Amino acid sequence: SQQGEEDPQALSIQEGENATMNCSYKTSINNLQWYRQNSGRGLVHLILIRSNEREKHSGRLRVTLDTSKKSSSLLITASRAADTASYFCATARSGNTPLVFGKGTRLSVIA
Amino acid sequence: KAGVTQTPRYLIKTRGQQVTLSCSPISGHRSVSWYQQTPGQGLQFLFEYFSETQRNKGNFPGRFSGRQFSNSRSEMNVSTLELGDSALYLCASSSPEAGGFLQETQYFGPGTRLLVL
Numbered sequence: 001s002q003q004g005e006e007d008p009q010a011l012s013i014q015e016g017e018n019a020t021m022n023c024s025y026k027t028s029i030n031n032l033q034w035y036r037q038n039s040g041r042g043l044v045h046l047i048l049i050r051s052n053e054r055e056k057h058s059g060r061l062r063v064t065l066d067t068s069k070k071s072s073s074l075l076i077t078a079s080r081a082a083d084t085a086s087y088f089c090a091t092a093r094s095g096n097t098p099l100v101f102g103k104g105t106r107l108s109v110i111a
Numbered sequence: 112k113a114g115v116t117q118t119p120r121y122l123i124k125t126r127g128q129q130v131t132l133s134c135s136p137i138s139g140h141r142s143v144s145w146y147q148q149t150p151g152q153g154l155q156f157l158f159e160y161f162s163e164t165q166r167n168k169g170n171f172p173g174r175f176s177g178r179q180f181s182n183s184r185s186e187m188n189v190s191t192l193e194l195g196d197s198a199l200y201l202c203a204s205s206s207p208e209a210g211g212f213l214q215e216t217q218y219f220g221p222g223t224r225l226l227v228l
Contacts, residue, residue: 030214031214031215033216033217035219040199040222040224041221041222042115042201042219042220042221042222043154043201043203043217043219044219045216045217045218045219048215048216088154092213092214092215093214094214095214096166096167096212096213096214097167097213097214098144098156098159098167098169098213098214099156099213099214099217100156101146101153101154102153103153104153
């Protein structure tokens with residue numbers, strides 16, 4: 001069963017705008033990760049944020065984590081057409097348990 | 112380092128047949144996981160192998176099996192294929208620096224797209 005649920009399911013923006021995607025989850029986590037998937041291809045790891053962290057940056061990406069609300073957000077600033085992809089959050093619980101992926105947000109960046 | 116590789120990239124089979132997919136992890140990675148991705152169910156964990164042993168298993172029928180070789184390469188087998196097995200099968204490995212644990216960063220291959228007719 002999906003633990004992470006992304007919102008919105010689909011997002012369409014103009015190049016240069018910011019894109020925000022949200023992820024909610026149900027149980028306590030060890031960390032939360034965001035991945036990108038270009039159409040029908042493998043997933044690429046973007047960022048990992050641990051349960052004791054609140055915010056993390058990587059280039060144009062900013063991820064926040066609110067464990068009290070069991071939610072995370074991914075912000076992509078100054079989006080480019082190449083950012084068009086599906087974005088998935090994945091939650092990791094303690095112990096060597098597998099990541100649980102949400103169903104993703106499909107982002108379209110229009111040039 | 113070369114990334115995770117998967118072969119074949121595309122496969123067409125008919126119901127009742129069996130299929131074997133192959134995955135080579137990043138050099139030095141000993142944990143290999145398999146995921147099934149479908150439009151309806153999303154990404155679902157199949158199983159994980161570490162040092163030739165199945166360490167974790169998802170909720171899939173016994174028709175889905177796997178193994179890992181001493182060089183960490185892994186194969187996944189699906190027997191008696193059903194239409195619902197049509198999916199993108201993704202393999203991922205995790206870094207020994209992260210303890211090779213499933214909850215750390217996973218490095219994915221490009222996937223094998225299986226179509227069952």
